[in-house]
Amino acid sequence: MADVPDHPKQPILGSLSARLLLLTLVFVMLGEILIYAPSVARFRKVYLEERIASAHLATLALEDIGARNVSPQMQQRLLKHTDTYNIVLRQPTRSIFVLGPGKLPTVDVTFDLREPVFFGWIIDAFEVILQPKNRVMRIIGASPKDAAVTVEVMIDEQPMRVAMLDFSWRILGLSIFISLIAGGLVYLSLQWLMVRPMRRITKSMEQFRADPENERADIVRSNRGDEIGIAERELRVLQREVRLAMRQRRRLAALGAAIAKINHDLRNSLTTAMLVSDRLTGSEDPVVKRLLPKLFNAIDKAVNLCSQTLNFARQGSPLLSPSCFPLRDLIEEVDSAVTSSDLGKNGTRWVNEVDRELLVEADREQLFRVLNNLARNSIQAGANTITVAVAPKPENAVCIKVQDDGPGLLDEAKENLFTPFAGSTKADGTGLGLVIARDVMRAHGGDLNILKTDETGTIFGIELPEKIKEGASLWY
Numbered sequence: 001m002a003d004v005p006d007h008p009k010q011p012i013l014g015s016l017s018a019r020l021l022l023l024t025l026v027f028v029m030l031g032e033i034l035i036y037a038p039s040v041a042r043f044r045k046v047y048l049e050e051r052i053a054s055a056h057l058a059t060l061a062l063e064d065i066g067a068r069n070v071s072p073q074m075q076q077r078l079l080k081h082t083d084t085y086n087i088v089l090r091q092p093t094r095s096i097f098v099l100g101p102g103k104l105p106t107v108d109v110t111f112d113l114r115e116p117v118f119f120g121w122i123i124d125a126f127e128v129i130l131q132p133k134n135r136v137m138r139i140i141g142a143s144p145k146d147a148a149v150t151v152e153v154m155i156d157e158q159p160m161r162v163a164m165l166d167f168s169w170r171i172l173g174l175s176i177f178i179s180l181i182a183g184g185l186v187y188l189s190l191q192w193l194m195v196r197p198m199r200r201i202t203k204s205m206e207q208f209r210a211d212p213e214n215e216r217a218d219i220v221r222s223n224r225g226d227e228i229g230i231a232e233r234e235l236r237v238l239q240r241e242v243r244l245a246m247r248q249r250r251r252l253a254a255l256g257a258a259i260a261k262i263n264h265d266l267r268n269s270l271t272t273a274m275l276v277s278d279r280l281t282g283s284e285d286p287v288v289k290r291l292l293p294k295l296f297n298a299i300d301k302a303v304n305l306c307s308q309t310l311n312f313a314r315q316g317s318p319l320l321s322p323s324c325f326p327l328r329d330l331i332e333e334v335d336s337a338v339t340s341s342d343l344g345k346n347g348t349r350w351v352n353e354v355d356r357e358l359l360v361e362a363d364r365e366q367l368f369r370v371l372n373n374l375a376r377n378s379i380q381a382g383a384n385t386i387t388v389a390v391a392p393k394p395e396n397a398v399c400i401k402v403q404d405d406g407p408g409l410l411d412e413a414k415e416n417l418f419t420p421f422a423g424s425t426k427a428d429g430t431g432l433g434l435v436i437a438r439d440v441m442r443a444h445g446g447d448l449n450i451l452k453t454d455e456t457g458t459i460f461g462i463e464l465p466e467k468i469k470e471g472a473s474l475w476y
Contacts (some may be wrong), residue, residue: 001393020127020187020190020195020203021184021186021187022185024182024183024186024187024230025179025180025183028175028178028179028183029175029275030106030429030451031177031326032171032175032178032179034173036124036168036171037122037126038118038122039167039171040122040125040126040129040164040167040168040171041121041122041125041364042121042124042182043163043164043167043441044121044124044160045113045121045165046394047160047163047164047408048111048113048139048160048314049113049141049144050143050152051083051084051137051155051310052113052142052143052144052153053144053145054081054082054085054148054437055082055084055089055151056089056143056144056145056149056151058078058081058082058087058146059078059089061088062367077239081158082153083155083156084153084155085136085153085154085155086104086153086427087151087152087153088151088152088428089107089147089149089150089151090150090152091149091152092147093146099315105136105154106136107136107137107138108112108135108136108137108157109135109136109137110137110139110140111124111137111138111139111140112140112141112463113139113141113142114140114141114142115142119374122253122397125164126162127166127186127358128160129159129161129164129165129168129204131157132442134156134157134161135156135157136155136156136157137154137155137157138153138154139152139153139154139155140152157300158371179314180367192204193228194228197222197224197228197232198228200219200220200232201219201228201231201232204217204218204219204235204239205223205235208239208242208430210237212242212243212246213243213246217239218236218240219235219236219239220232220240220296221233221236240431248435249270251376264323277295278322279458316390320362320363320443320444321363321365322361322362322363322368322444323361323362323363323364323373324360324361325358325359325360325361325364326356326358326359326363327354327358327359327360327400328352328354328355328356328358330367330368330371331354331371331388332351332352334368334371334372334375335350335352335375338372338375338376338379339374345378347384348378348379348383348384348385348386349384349385349386350385350388351385351386351387351388352386353387353388353389353390354388354389354390354400355390358390360464362444362464363440363444366440366444367440367462368439369436369437370437370440370441370448370462371462373403373433373434373436374402374437374460375402376433377433377434378402378404378406381404381406381407381455381458382406382407383405383406383457384403384405385404386402387401387402387403387404388400388401388402388403388405388423391403397446397463397465398463398464398472399461399462399463399465400461400462400463401451401459401460401461401462402459402461402462403458403459403460403461404457404458405456405457406457407425407455407457408453408455408456408457409450409458410453414450417434417450418434418435418438419435434448441462441463444464444465445461445464446462446463446464446465447454447463448459448460448461449463449464
């Protein structure tokens with residue numbers, strides 16, 4: 001039983017929920033900033049328009065009596081009431097001036113409210129906020145009471161800056177409040193909808209890893225129809241299938257051990273039977289002489305079956321000893337080995353199309369075993385010609401193609417081609433040859449597959465990863 005790993009305690013900001021809360025606050029504040037920029041620009045514009053409107057209202061009484069008939073004290077009260085240094089009212093027929101006592105201050109900046117520049121207003125607003133010094137502004141704008149009247153005033157910038165800062169602090173406080181409320185709601189929602197289910201899934205995975213046989217470790221399936229619900233259901237199915245596979249694997253392991261013992265005892269019995277049958281070779285009985293070859297053949301097949309079964313049961317993942325060698329030479333050795341055997345009497349012709357300069361890095365003996373197995377299967381299937389060629393493949397791979405002109409494989413044979421004890425096309429075969437060959441190629445990082453089989457022949461593909469070195473073409 002595996003121990004459940006002790007996970008270090010996460011810091012507060014390391015949890016998913018805390019990160020989600022922090023990101024929510026950041027994004028809400030970012031949105032508030034995007035809202036604040038045009039808002040503060042609008043606040044400044046309205047402030048200046050109100051100064052224009054107040055100046056016009058303050059000078060309405062002067063339109064009839066004239067500014068010259070107004071005492072300096074009254075003009076001073078008007079300017080103080082409107083917080084201006086002077087007021088100029090320009091009408092289509094005449095202009096009215098309201099001047100303060102003494103010399104007017106120097107104008108630092110002029111703004112014309114009649115110019116509708118949106119981004120300019122935003123830039124000007126931030127310039128006011130970031131400008132700590134007081135400036136004298138000349139403001140020109142159309143009167144809100146009469147579009148034909150133009151009003152021009154001179155005012156200090158500092159009172160407007162104070163009002164804008166006050167507005168900014170109110171916006172900031174409101175933004176923080178909205179961020180906390182929105183972040184809290186999002187946090188609770190995500191905590192309920194995502195974080196808690198993910199913790200439950202993680203806990204189930206840890207318990208299953210610690211004790212796969214414990215069915216109580218299976219996650220409790222919910223009725224959710226979203227991605228979390230699908231993940232929970234798929235995890236539950238996976239846990240059950242893995243548990244079933246583990247139980248079946250243990251049963252197969254026990255069965256394999258029993259079969260291996262039976263095969264070992266059977267092989268010893270067959271060896272004894274072969275020794276006894278050897279004594280019959282000197283018999284002059286014609287019946288014995290006629291049946292003795294069949295007896296020898298049957299015992300040899302039985303011993304071979306037991307040997308292959310024992311080897312398959314004992315053999316794990318093949319241990320490889322890779323080396324660099326010419327592939328064409330190896331194929332010629334396979335040709336010589338098959339030709340010199342009993343199968344060579346069939347007169348099968350070999351066609352070696354592999355480039356003599358091609359080098360491969362692999363376990364030479366194991367690759368010889370794979371090619372020899374494919375060649376023998378082709379000859380036993382009735383092939384007259386076996387062609388070996390190399391075709392490069394994408395994704396850094398190369399394919400050694402072994403093609404014959406035999407009658408092809410039956411549908412039933414194709415389905416069980418790589419299934420132990422079921423993939424043989426011969427009546428006395430075990431079906432282990434191709435299974436072992438595929439295991440060898442997969443241990444190399446490649447594979448063995450059937451590419452085509454029909455009445456014109458069969459093509460097997462031996463796939464190997466590719467590696468190119470300077471001065472040689474090298475696949476392994």
